Amino acid sequence: MSDMDDMDDGSGVVKKFMFLNRKAPHGTVYALEGLEVVLITAAFDQDVSMVFTDDGVYQLMKGVDTKGIEVKDFSKTYRALEGYDIEKLYVDQVSLDARGLTEDDLIVDVTVLSVDEMANLMAEQDVVISF
């Protein structure tokens, strides 16, 4: 990958990509697949942000134990995002409140946004991909 960095021919347009996560971490493959897409996208040096809203906020819950449902607990992987230079993580305030959660319940540092702030952020994006 780093060899590719050297092949920059000046055509490297940086777009704003938002990955919108709306589903609970387990039960469907959306959360894990979405996370993998984000980690792969990180290789392309784009302006990437992740948003967690609705049941998607559960993806960032601390202290998860998935032994009982026999699936991999990938919640720790959100902590690796910083190393992939993905540092823009946003969470919807209303979704947190509706589930009785606060920032302290989350496994990574996030920016909590109001509905209006979230709408503005979405409007700024070139691409919004929803999982």
Added chain:
Amino acid sequence: MPMVNIAGKEVEVDEEGYLVDLSQWNEDIAKYMAVEEKVDLTDSHWEVVNFLREYYAEYQIAPAVRVLTKAIGKKLGPEKGNNKYLYELFPYGPAKQACKIAGLPKPTGCI
């Protein structure tokens, strides 16, 4: 998926030779994988392999090369956290080869 016999134990590997069940990993498996990858394991190789195992334990993924290089630089110093050093140890890709030897899956974001 294919089974291979390593030091008297049957272990399952995927079609590219990566260990399927991480918990089965031991030094014999690392040595077997290293032979497959034509890597002569030295202390410097082990340092990277052990680093990857710690990374996986902490984040549950195998890092992409770029991320591995940066993380190694942070932990072991800039003389080790660079492509030249890591590619000398693992000529066919530090993330790919070292992950295989460490018993991890193929790196996420490895393209």
